Amino acid sequence: MVTNPIPQFPAGFLWGVSTSAHQIEGAADAREPSVWDVFTAEPGRVKDGSTAAVACDHYHRYREDVALLADLGVDAYRFSVSWPRVNSPGGLDFYDRLVDELCAAGVRPVVTLFHWDLPVTLDWLERDTASRFADYASAVAGRLGDRVAKWITLNEPAEHTLLGHALGAHAPGRRLMFDALPVAHHQLLAHGLAVRALRAAGAGDIGIANSHGPTWPASATPEDMAAAEFYDVLLNRLFSDPLLLGRYPEGIGELMAKSPEDVATDLKVIAEPVDWYGINYYAPTRVGAPQGEEIAFGGLSLPSELPFSVREIEGRPVTDFGWPVVPEALTELLTGFRERYGDRLPPVVVTENGCSCEGVEDRERIAYLDGHIRALHRAVEAGVDVRGYFVWSLLDNFEWAEGYARRFGLVHVDYTTLERTPKASYGWLRDLLRARR
Ligand code: IFM
Numbered sequence: 001m002v003t004n005p006i007p008q009f010p011a012g013f014l015w016g017v018s019t020s021a022h023q024i025e026g027a028a029d030a031r032e033p034s035v036w037d038v039f040t041a042e043p044g045r046v047k048d049g050s051t052a053a054v055a056c057d058h059y060h061r062y063r064e065d066v067a068l069l070a071d072l073g074v075d076a077y078r079f080s081v082s083w084p085r086v087n088s089p090g091g092l093d094f095y096d097r098l099v100d101e102l103c104a105a106g107v108r109p110v111v112t113l114f115h116w117d118l119p120v121t122l123d124w125l126e127r128d129t130a131s132r133f134a135d136y137a138s139a140v141a142g143r144l145g146d147r148v149a150k151w152i153t154l155n156e157p158a159e160h161t162l163l164g165h166a167l168g169a170h171a172p173g174r175r176l177m178f179d180a181l182p183v184a185h186h187q188l189l190a191h192g193l194a195v196r197a198l199r200a201a202g203a204g205d206i207g208i209a210n211s212h213g214p215t216w217p218a219s220a221t222p223e224d225m226a227a228a229e230f231y232d233v234l235l236n237r238l239f240s241d242p243l244l245l246g247r248y249p250e251g252i253g254e255l256m257a258k259s260p261e262d263v264a265t266d267l268k269v270i271a272e273p274v275d276w277y278g279i280n281y282y283a284p285t286r287v288g289a290p291q292g293e294e295i296a297f298g299g300l301s302l303p304s305e306l307p308f309s310v311r312e313i314e315g316r317p318v319t320d321f322g323w324p325v326v327p328e329a330l331t332e333l334l335t336g337f338r339e340r341y342g343d344r345l346p347p348v349v350v351t352e353n354g355c356s357c358e359g360v361e362d363r364e365r366i367a368y369l370d371g372h373i374r375a376l377h378r379a380v381e382a383g384v385d386v387r388g389y390f391v392w393s394l395l396d397n398f399e400w401a402e403g404y405a406r407r408f409g410l411v412h413v414d415y416t417t418l419e420r421t422p423k424a425s426y427g428w429l430r431d432l433l434r435a436r437r
Contacts (some may be wrong), residue, residue: 006370006432007377014108014388015433016076017069017410018352020115020155021085022052023397027059030094031085034117035164036400039171047299048403055398057418062098064420068411069394070105072426073433076149077107078351078390080115081140083133087119092143099147108149110390112209113137113194114187115155116164116171116400123172124165124183127257134193141201151203152278152351153194156211157187158239167302169401177305178255185256185266188242192269209278209351210239214329214336218288218311227308228287235285240337244344246271276387278351279337281372284329286311299402319355319364321406327371334379334386347385350376354392356399356406365410365425373432391429395420 022036028051040051058065069077079098085091095111102109114133122129137153154160163170165180174180195206215236217228237249246267248256257263291309294301299321302310313324330353337345353372357364369391380386396409404415410426413419 005435006373008436009377009380009386009389012387014075014349015436016074016078016108016110016388016390017072017394018078018390018392019058019394019397020080020112020117021082022055022080022115022117023393023399024056024058024395025082025085026052026054026057028053030059031082031088031091033120034082034084035120035171036117038120039173042173045171045173046401046403048405050398050403052398054418056395056413058395059094061418061420062094063101065394066098066101066105066107068420068422068426069102069107072410072430073437075108076110076388076390077102077394078110078112078152080112080117080155081144082117083114083136084117084119086136086140092140095140095144099144103147109144109147110150110152111140111144111148112152112155113140114153114190116160118172124160124186127182127186127189127262130186130190130193133190134197137194138197138201141198141203145198145201145203148203149205150276150349151198151206152209153191153198153206154187155209155351156280157184157191157208158211158235160187162234163401169301175303177303181252181255182257184238185263188239188270189266191243192266192272195272195274196269205275207274207276207278207346207349207351208239208243209280210243211280211282211352212236212240212333212337213281214284214332216284216286216313218286221289223289224287227289231285231287231308231310240277240341242267242270243274244271244277244341274346276347276349277345278349279333280352280392281330281333281350282353282355283323284313284326284332286313299406317364319357319368321356321402323355325355325368325371327368327375328378330372330375331378331382334376334384335382338382338384345385347387349388349390350386351388351390352392353389354408356408358407360412360421360423362423362425365423366428369425369429 168175215232399406
């Protein structure tokens, strides 16, 4: 029961939940390997030594999962298509069945084309991967385009670049530090080419899902301010400036590709207008000057040579991942985006928001979601054009380098029996959605 009702959102506001292919599907034998299969097979890469070979076995249990979505009462379901599966014989058949099942259940399919599971034969350091991505986008749109409500080209290219190629904490496990920047550029180019390819295939309503969060300087000293500014550029502007303004933040453009001419031409493709802008928000980050030692941050160990250090946000509850719970930072983020980009900012959709916590009586998750939905509403009241909100995640799933230790689901998954058990937060969200109707 919703005791303190959530305020009304504008008509047509889309409520949904999100997942990604590698984190839930399993059935690794029915697809080519991805960089994540190689990474997880290397000892020490994933904390609990697990892999996503079975994960939630959604590939075989998708009907049960769609029934959970229907019962939950969401308008839309955001899932990703696995590029390595599409490369395998019959791979698109699975998504065809899934999309049909969703439509029959009255749930609108929202498709992410890339959520980190790159086919192992490809490499984002290669410029040509961007063109391969556009070909793949066309193939998926050709098959599913008649039923998909919204398209997302890439999920969190910042994390894929920084964690996967700069710091080595995610697949493909490279530690290139700033030499990883071409990976960002090639993904952005892939996005722009895919937007064009999707439109050419007759698909519309296209966006991207970028992760963002306010950066709070540790103090007002010039050193802390400069470090926070640097971090903010990496996380909050490196991807959104080229997409929305058609330029890289100052001083970064030269580092992005082998030739400056490429960058100038590519930026025109990258800034191809999108129909909406997706934001994944979890927490703000407090940042100060480097402290010359490795820093533990959200399950990561950040190298000491970084030009910033991440500090604790005190006086806040933390999730069991150690992320601070700061709902009002979502309002700050969205109003800040509106100020920065003005009319260049298309309608926004919060494509991910959620927290990890244990147990099926997950009161912490309910408090987290309640606080963030109210904070989102305050952004709407302040004039930000927000069109939807997606909870991460429908199911507990394979949380990348953390393995199965972090549970983000509204539905508990027993990884031995694969039994699904809706948590208290699932019931809470179902009540909220019913009350809205
Ligand atoms: O599980 C991830 C997801 O794949 C991308 N966004 C953040 C989530 C929680 O870490």
